[in-house]
Amino acid sequence: MSATAAAPCRNATADASLSAAPAASAPGFDAEPLPVLGADVSVPLADGGELPYAALDYAASAPALRRVWDDVAAYVPYYGSVHRGAGYLSQLSTDLFEQSRATVADFLGCRPDDQVVFTRSTTDSLNLLAAVLPEATTVFVFETEHHAALLPWRGRRTVCLAAPRSPQHAVAVLEEALHAAPEGPKLVCVTGASNVTGELWPVAELTAAAHRHGARLVLDAAQLAPHHRVDLAAIDADWVALSGHKLYAPFGSGVLAGRADWLREAEPYLAGGGASRRVARDGDGRLDVEWHTTAARHEAGSPNVIGAYALAAACRALTEAGFERLVAREQRLLERLLTGLAEVPGVRVLSLFGDGAPRVGVVSFVVDGWNSSHLAAALSAEYAIGVRDGLFCAHPLLRAVLGAAESEAGACGAPEAEPGERSLNAVRVSFGAGTPAEHVDRFLAAVARLVRDGARLGYRTENGRCVPDLDAPVSRPAGA
Secondary structure, eight states: OOOOOOOOOOOOOOOGGGOSSOGGGSTTOOSOOOOBTTTTOEEEOTTSOEEEOEEOBTTTOOOOBHHHHHHHHHHGGGOOOTTSOSSHHHHHHHHHHHHHHHHHHHHTTOOTTOEEEEESSHHHHHHHHHHHOOTTOEEEEETTSOHHHHSTTTTSEEEEEOOOSSHHHHHHHHHHHHHTOOSSOEEEEEESBOTTTOBBOOHHHHHHHHHHTTOEEEEEOTTTTTTSOOOHHHHTOSEEEEEGGGTTOOSSOEEEEEOSHHHHHSOOSSOSTTTEEEEEEOTTSOEEEEEOSSGGGGOOSSOOHHHHHHHHHHHHHHHHHOHHHHHHHHHHHHHHHHHHHHTSTTEEEOOSSOTTOOBOSEEEEEETTOOHHHHHHHHHHHHOEEOEEEOTTOHHHHHHHHOTTOOOSOOTTOOOOOTTOOOOOEEEEEOOTTOOHHHHHHHHHHHHHHHHHOOSSEEEEETTEEEEETTSOOOOOTTO
């Protein structure tokens, strides 16, 4: 059912004045990006012009790989209800759904006894795990996690650990906390790569520390899996959670994969058709239910077969492209980005572990004299460059790396501050396997020009966002 991948798409040449250097001449940028949808899309500028869009917000949602789209398009005419019918299309869809489960298991390096449960997202996966924890489980989580990994454990006995300042410090902090933990089941939740700084966490070392103290560990791989190979068996983690929309398969799918015992012994995450093996009315007029012990136990309702199939297609495409090549190419782009940002006056790249810490293609920064929402709005409205600004659903981490006493100049687009707190936000630029080198060069040139000359347009705050205002006076940085 797999469709043939299309030829690589190349973006139209952008405004020549925004290209710091042609991609072809940039050293180390010889490898082609993987073909993605939207690579040839042009978007309007606020002044009436138009430019090819530079999508640099992969950490929020990555574009669909052309291979994923082609595979889904080839399957859709054959779509049928999964596990529900004797007809050919239902049988075919059921086979593809279960094959997709096996493909994802192989992609994640799952062990033979692991279960792969399809969910809606990483958030859904971690909420599922929170729902099946044994009574009296103590959960350990660093304050530096994305809210998807911070918030599901509310109502449980939770130990929130302070932000570590190095990978070694993270292991030491966890060891100390686990040593002082009460008796009973214990779970550690940790990210593989930060959605704010992109920094890699010492997952294997944290897993070993957890196991030394009788704890289990779940890996939030939402930001790691699109950039690096994840091998559950090799790192010895107990579970891994990820989202399809960050893995080039934006069709509303996610995965929780790992040990089966807690999943098998808990009440179903959702009660309904598909989760039950047998339902009967007993003699007292009550329902007697026998639940499945497989992944189906937590997949009640008609499953998102297209999302599962798209996720599996992305796993195949990344595996066939070769992670070593993808990682090498991304690191060259990352070096170019960090070098370029270091050359712009007033730019500070955010880091938890310090300069030189290994990271994926996710970088957040602030600029002296700029509110980050204003800068992000100008990049979009004047240069057709899409980045993200704000707190990135990681409020405690932003406070840790920015400092609670810091604030940025200007109010345009600044998020509402909590009582007694200043407004803090940052700009995040993120990229991946589908990013042309030219997009990074355009971004660097645009940031340098904005910092040097200021925005060409005026801006105002509207519904909490910074938006162009063609009638507003234009503000220029001092000395511009």
